[in-house]
Amino acid sequence: MEVRKGIEVSGIVQGVGFRPYVYRLASELNLAGTIANTAAGVTIEVQGANDAVASFVTRLPQELPPLARVTAVAVRDLPSNGDRAFRILPSRVGDEHRALISPDVALCADCLRELFDPADRRYRYPFINCTNCGPRFTIVREIPYDRARTSMASFRMCPACQREYDDPADRRFHAQPNACWECGPRVELWDGHGICIEAADPTRAAAESLKAGAVVAVKGLGGFHLAADATNPATVDCLRERKRRVGKPFAIMARDLACAEQFCYFDDIGRALLLSPERPIVLLPKRQPNSVAESVAPGIRELGVFLPYTPLHHLLFADGDFPALVMTSGNLSEEPIAIDNREAIARLAGLADFFLVHNRDILLRCDDSVVRASGGRVRQLRRSRGYVPVPVFLGEELPPVLAVGGELKNTICLTKGRHAFLSQHIGDLENLESYRFFEEAVHHLKSILLIEPKLLAYDAHPDYFSTRWALAQSGVERVDVQHHHAHVASCMAENHLEGKVIGFALDGTGYGTDGHVWGGEVLVAAYRDFERAAHFSYVPMPGGAAAIHEPWRMAVSYLSRHFGESLWDLRIPFVERLDRTRAEVLLRMTKRGVNSPLTSSCGRLFDAVAALVGIRERVTYEAQAAIELEMAIGNSRDDTGYPLALVPDGEGWLIDTRPMFEALVDDLRRGLSAGVISQSFHNGLVEGFARLAALLRERTELIRVCLSGGTFQNVYLLEHLRARLEAERFEVFTHSEVPAGDGGLSLGQALVAAHRMR
Ligand SMILES: [Zn+2]
Ligand SMILES: [Zn+2]
Numbered sequence: 001m002e003v004r005k006g007i008e009v010s011g012i013v014q015g016v017g018f019r020p021y022v023y024r025l026a027s028e029l030n031l032a033g034t035i036a037n038t039a040a041g042v043t044i045e046v047q048g049a050n051d052a053v054a055s056f057v058t059r060l061p062q063e064l065p066p067l068a069r070v071t072a073v074a075v076r077d078l079p080s081n082g083d084r085a086f087r088i089l090p091s092r093v094g095d096e097h098r099a100l101i102s103p104d105v106a107l108c109a110d111c112l113r114e115l116f117d118p119a120d121r122r123y124r125y126p127f128i129n130c131t132n133c134g135p136r137f138t139i140v141r142e143i144p145y146d147r148a149r150t151s152m153a154s155f156r157m158c159p160a161c162q163r164e165y166d167d168p169a170d171r172r173f174h175a176q177p178n179a180c181w182e183c184g185p186r187v188e189l190w191d192g193h194g195i196c197i198e199a200a201d202p203t204r205a206a207a208e209s210l211k212a213g214a215v216v217a218v219k220g221l222g223g224f225h226l227a228a229d230a231t232n233p234a235t236v237d238c239l240r241e242r243k244r245r246v247g248k249p250f251a252i253m254a255r256d257l258a259c260a261e262q263f264c265y266f267d268d269i270g271r272a273l274l275l276s277p278e279r280p281i282v283l284l285p286k287r288q289p290n291s292v293a294e295s296v297a298p299g300i301r302e303l304g305v306f307l308p309y310t311p312l313h314h315l316l317f318a319d320g321d322f323p324a325l326v327m328t329s330g331n332l333s334e335e336p337i338a339i340d341n342r343e344a345i346a347r348l349a350g351l352a353d354f355f356l357v358h359n360r361d362i363l364l365r366c367d368d369s370v371v372r373a374s375g376g377r378v379r380q381l382r383r384s385r386g387y388v389p390v391p392v393f394l395g396e397e398l399p400p401v402l403a404v405g406g407e408l409k410n411t412i413c414l415t416k417g418r419h420a421f422l423s424q425h426i427g428d429l430e431n432l433e434s435y436r437f438f439e440e441a442v443h444h445l446k447s448i449l450l451i452e453p454k455l456l457a458y459d460a461h462p463d464y465f466s467t468r469w470a471l472a473q474s475g476v477e478r479v480d481v482q483h484h485h486a487h488v489a490s491c492m493a494e495n496h497l498e499g500k501v502i503g504f505a506l507d508g509t510g511y512g513t514d515g516h517v518w519g520g521e522v523l524v525a526a527y528r529d530f531e532r533a534a535h536f537s538y539v540p541m542p543g544g545a546a547a548i549h550e551p552w553r554m555a556v557s558y559l560s561r562h563f564g565e566s567l568w569d570l571r572i573p574f575v576e577r578l579d580r581t582r583a584e585v586l587l588r589m590t591k592r593g594v595n596s597p598l599t600s601s602c603g604r605l606f607d608a609v610a611a612l613v614g615i616r617e618r619v620t621y622e623a624q625a626a627i628e629l630e631m632a633i634g635n636s637r638d639d640t641g642y643p644l645a646l647v648p649d650g651e652g653w654l655i656d657t658r659p660m661f662e663a664l665v666d667d668l669r670r671g672l673s674a675g676v677i678s679q680s681f682h683n684g685l686v687e688g689f690a691r692l693a694a695l696l697r698e699r700t701e702l703i704r705v706c707l708s709g710g711t712f713q714n715v716y717l718l719e720h721l722r723a724r725l726e727a728e729r730f731e732v733f734t735h736s737e738v739p740a741g742d743g744g745l746s747l748g749q750a751l752v753a754a755h756r757m758r
Contacts, residue, residue, distance in 0.1 A: 003053050004033070004080040007060070009073050010041035012100045012390065015145050016067035017131030018042060019088050020173045025063070027169075029056050032083035037091040047083050066132050066277055067102050071393065088168050091144075100419075101137060101145050101448055103386050104221045104366065106279040106309035108133035110171060115311050116318070121160065126187050126203060126312040127179050127360060130171045133277070137389055137424075138222045138364050139177060143448050147176045151361035158183035177360075185360035187312065192353050194345035203312065206356040207319035215239050217330050217344055217352035221310055222366025222385045222424070223337030224330030224344045226352055227253075229322045233293040236326060240295065242351045245333050246620035249297035251281040251304035251368065253327040255317040260305050263290045263324065269373040278386030279309035280369035292324055301631050304370060309386075312356070329367055334428050336437040339365045364444055365437065366424040374715045375722060380739045381713060382409070384425040389448070391419035392737050392747060395496030399757075402442070402453035402476075403749035404466040406483065406510075406742045408622065410434075412442055412466075413746035414451045415754065420493065420747050421449055422738060429465040438466070457481055457753035459745070461511035479753035483510025483745070484521040485530045487708035490748030491740075492527065495733040500526045501704045502533075502696050502730075504689060504721075506711035507741065508548070508603030508623065517541065519601030519709075520655065522692055524700055527755035534646070534653040534692055536605060538598040540590035551607035551625045552617035556583050557590060558608045562661045572668040574612050602711045605657065609681050612664065613674040623710065630714050632675045633682065641683030646692060651699075653692060660684050686720045693725055704731045708748075710741035 009018075014037050022035045022044055031048040046056050061070055107115070111128045114120040122128045129135070139150040147153060157165060161180055164172035172178045179185060189202035199205040206216050213235045215228045226243065228235045230252045240246065254260035260274060264284035273282045281304040286297070297303055306327070308314045316325070329337040330348055338344040339362040344355060370382040380387075398415040405411050410426040423441045427434050446452065458470035460480045470478060481489075487510075488503030503523040512518035513532075520536035539557050541547040547554055555574060559567040567575065590596040603626060610625035611617050615632060619625050642663040645656040660681070667677050693705055705725055712718045718734065725732045738744035 001050050002047060002080045003050050004045060004047040004078040005053055005057065006076045006078045007044040007046070007057065007073060008038075008041065009044065009060075009070055011071035012067065012069040012102055013041045014100070015102050015131075015136065015174070015176065017065040017171070017173070017175075018068050020131065020168050020170070021063075021065045021068075022060070023086060023088060023168045025056060025059060026086040031056060032085055034083075034087050034089050036089035045078060046086075047080050066108070067105055069390065100391065101140055101143065101389055103137050103278070103388055103390055104135050105133045105277045105386070107311055107314065108277075111311070112314065115314060122180050124203075124315060125181050125184070126310075126315060126358070127177070127184050128311050129175060129177050129179075131173060131175045132171065134175070134177050135221050135360075138362050138366050138385075139360070140448060141363055143450065145176065150176055151363050152177050152179070155179055155184055155360075185358050187356060187358045190345070190355040190357055192349065192355075194342070194355065197354075202356065203315045204319045206354060207316050209354050210316070210325065211320045211322060214353040215242065215351065217348050217355045218312065218316070218327075219341070219344070219355075219357050219362070220312075221362070222364070222368075223339045223362060224348065225327045226330050226348070227316075228326045230293060230296055230324040230326045231291045231322060233295060236293040236295045239326060239328070243328070243333060245328075247298055247624060248333075248621035249300050249302075249304060250326045250328045251306060251370075252292060252296060252324045253306050253308060253313065254324045255322070256307065259323040260284075260307065263287055263292055264303050264305055267373075269376065269378070273371055273373060273378065274305065274307050276386075278369060279306055280371045280386060281306045283370065283372040283381070296326060299628055299631070306368065312358075327368075335431060335433045336427055337365050337367050364424075364440070367427075369425075372715070375719050375734070377734070377736045379713070379736060380743070381741070382425045382743060383411070383422060383738055388424045389421050389445070391421045392494055394418045394420055394493060395498070398750065398754045399455060400451045400453045401455040401457055401750040401754050402446075403457035403746040403753065404442070404470050405746035405749070406459050406466065407461070407464045409739070409742040410438060410466060411743050411746050412438070412445065413750045414445050414449055414453065415750045416449065416451050420750060421445060422747060425743060435465060438469070455479065455753050455757055457746075457749035459483055459486070459511065459749070460513070477757065479756050481749045481752045482513055482530070484518055484523060484709065485525060485752060486745050486748035487740075488523055488525045488530070488706050488748065489527050489751045490738060490744045491706040491708040491733055491735055492525075493747050493751045494735060494737045495706070497704065497706070497733065500524060500700070500702055501706050501733070502693055502700070502702050503530070503706045503708065505709045506602040507709035508601055509599075512600075517597050517599035517601055519599060519603055520605065521600065522689075522696070524696065524702065527751050532652065533696055534655055536600040536602065536655045536657065538600055539604075540593075540596035541599050541604060542586040542590050542596050544595050544597055547604065548607075548619075550618050551611040552578075553586060554604045554608035555611035556586055558605075558657065558661060559612075560587050560590070562658045570665055570669075572612075572665060573614060574668070602709070606711070609664065609678070612668065613677050615674055623713075626711070626714065629678050630682070630716055632678045633716055634675045634679070636676070636679065638676070638679055639683055640680050641685075641687040642680050644684055644688030646688070646695065653695065655688060655692070682716050682720065685717060686724050689721055690724045690728060693730060694728065697730070703729070704733065706733045708735060708740050708744070712740040
């Protein structure tokens, strides 16, 4: 018997090869009907034998093209008609405006095969792509997403490419960046001054320079990388010097999975992340010894590794015989990544010896994403290329809100319906370049999503650039959101929680409602508001921001708080090393309250401990001391923990670190190693936080706990606290889709603002 069914599919189903996929499936099952793009996704009608139609409905969501994401499928019965064939209908004007744009995607296996097939017409073509792979987000000027609105507009397809583009059965049907040697973009190799070097094969010439130890700026998907042979210590040192990047680890791109395995350990999740179409940088435990230069990631037991994701990367590795390249953002430290050829020459002059450029413009900068797996889940550290602009799906409908994030690791977030669109990583809003990038990102996200926000959410810190930007906008309602409340709300949002939770928000810095620097906060929070239920006792930060760069200042501050004048009699190496005159100047400053803001920061507590145990007295990048303190922990399962005192304070508690420091100083006197002390410190925090959660459960009857804030990028703390709380029958919620750190802040801000305005 003939039946006909209508099927509405929503999600990311446009620009990802969905229509050809449905066309093939319908043809295979001998079904007639139609498919068309709609505002919400696609609408399909299929007609044919009963069991064939049933099989179509079952298989449709099971065999999706790799980039499609289906959020809903609705099936209804229709009267059958005279259809005898399956047709792809043209889209109605305006319908595609609301469809979701796909992120940039790593080269697919089919295109990779063609790239190295001498018989293929795209043999060694650096811009090969299809509907399953290639650039998207970074080449879109505006929507609807078609070639005329991308940076491919200036390339007219040759007849062969056009045929593929028009053929619904072809893998390149409506692949907007479709191109070939005949008609598409070209690569050139330039010298350090931007003069084009005559080379029969610029890619091969670049690979040879890399092999010879040169630094080559390579134009990628979302910006330029500075590339250098990762196994050549002299080259890596030279890159560090030129980039003025002292200790911060570089990521490396390994030639393939087998090479990655020589440098690092990974399990199935790690392998899946390395091979995923998003191709993030994956932080993995280093294998020792390995052939990567020590200076790639000094003092760190992890390596950031990713695999080639553009055809150009694959060609470079095929032509050079290096197992890995350092691939770091093409910028000076902390500036946005360079995207334009001439901009790259101007900004990277002196950093790169050569420039491997091309004439397909990058319209939007987008750094590499950084992830790690822990506790069986993916943890985003920097959510950017490959993930953006895939929305975070929400548990509720939100009005259009623009949330502008914090100051460091800034991202912005636009909401609409059940979607929260986070921007790519914008970075630290501390220089003019980043301000511009921030404004670009706001403008671009609004225009590709066609969202005009009704509400603007921003951090309560009066001096953040994002705050000042928000306050300067007119014609829109504004809501300021406390930093740690936003952290907890972002964890609630990605886990679709409603009502109240216990929220641990641990990080370095956030503006508190009392004007002090918060950062070790336990909240009882809902989206709408929060109560500060507990926090670390305040200590002065001698010198303000200087205390962030110089952890030894926090160590002095903590010792003085807990030991007073007798700190000078402590027989521990830290005090013996200390420049007493300088330290006394600091202490006088704190006593008079000169440039010594009070803080409850968890990050500063980590800094103090790292300095005390001799790991690091000065840092060269954010959170370095805390990261190295965590890395010092060995494989021991010792669960000794330094005690924390929980002192009742009104309705809540103060977390007093005095007993912790007394025990720690004892261990220093006994000469215990930094690793052992670090572990006891971490265990002490886990124990203290678990007790605090239990006290709060007694008071509030809440059993759901959210863990958020940059400190939870510390795997030891995250996983031990999670396990401990779960053992005590709490329901524990952590971050997976957005970073626990400030990169996830904008999501929480949006939720808080929307709920406040209800
Ligand atoms: Zn492909
Ligand atoms: Zn062509």
